[in-house]
Amino acid sequence: MDAALGYRARRPDAARAKFLGVALAVASTFLVAGGVVRFGRTFGPPPPPAACLVATPDGYRALDYVDNLETCGARLEALYLEHRRPVAGAYGGQRVFADMEGIDAASPHGPRQSLIPAPVRERVDAGIRRLMRAQQQKGVVPLDIGPTGSS
Numbered sequence: 001m002d003a004a005l006g007y008r009a010r011r012p013d014a015a016r017a018k019f020l021g022v023a024l025a026v027a028s029t030f031l032v033a034g035g036v037v038r039f040g041r042t043f044g045p046p047p048p049p050a051a052c053l054v055a056t057p058d059g060y061r062a063l064d065y066v067d068n069l070e071t072c073g074a075r076l077e078a079l080y081l082e083h084r085r086p087v088a089g090a091y092g093g094q095r096v097f098a099d100m101e102g103i104d105a106a107s108p109h110g111p112r113q114s115l116i117p118a119p120v121r122e123r124v125d126a127g128i129r130r131l132m133r134a135q136q137q138k139g140v141v142p143l144d145i146g147p148t149g150s151s
Helices: 014-039 069-083 118-138
Strands: 052-056 059-063 087-091 094-099 102-106 113-116
Touching (some): 069 094, 069 102, 102 118
Antiparallel strands (some): 052 059, 094 102
């Protein structure tokens, strides 16, 4: 009877399913495009860590096993404790210092800012001293940073 009157037989949920499919496609497109715009890159593996450099009279030398700025500061602190001289270095475009004032970092033209606070520095120093004693027992040769510790 409905066909005779011009009504088409249609499932009532077909329009809703079509709407949800289109909405899902549009939302996923915006999420992917937003991720590219917001993060400035497509999704993929992270970039490799920057090199942690220590300043020596002969120039900069790279340190091994460093994956972030704080680890670079701790490695410079180890050199400071080992040689008892201020040590300067660089990591990821920032200058890093380990001296009597603390473990600090600074942008190329900015002021020094504390990288590792004093209470944490004491724990780092205790751990470094333990490692230094273990290395002395094994006879490991320390890194030579020269007479001044900075260039």
